[in-house]
Amino acid sequence: MSNVTQVHNTTTEQLTETIFKGLDQRIEDLKRSFTPKEPDTYLTAKELENELKISSVTRWEWGKKNILQPRKIGNRTYYLRSEIKELLLNSNK
Template identity: 45%
Template sequence: METIQFISTSPTALANLIDEKIKAQLEDLKQNFQPKEPDEFMSRKETADLLKISLTALHDWMNKGILKPYKMGNKTYFSRKQVTETLFNSNK
């Protein structure tokens, strides 16, 4: 660990310097911050409609591991974010 000595700096001057640096960092964060969008979950039908495929094809994609389903009770949902990422990554 590195040691820093402040010989001719008063506690007030040091606190002001720290405040200035923190304010600059916060201002940078405010300008560049992009909040996460909440993930939307779609039903099987909505997912099939989005992908323009049949429910049978969607079921096959689930079994092949192409799309990851989320189960809640007896219902199946898909993450819109993961579906779009899968589409864009499959073209590479």
């Protein structure tokens, strides 16, 4: 069983214009709500300390308490910027 829609007293130009207006509105809504995903960047321990204005002791304690999740790559320690951003956003709640 198929659905049939009949349009009376409307020209093809009016119908086309109505459809395009609806599409334009949807596209504008998507543009407003769309936020491009940024590539995740890593911060070194020093960069993290400088951005958050914390000491190395605080950074180390936060790592031990699982407040921050350090990533070890070789013998270097990095922190994901997105996790730090999430931490700061959730700390205000």
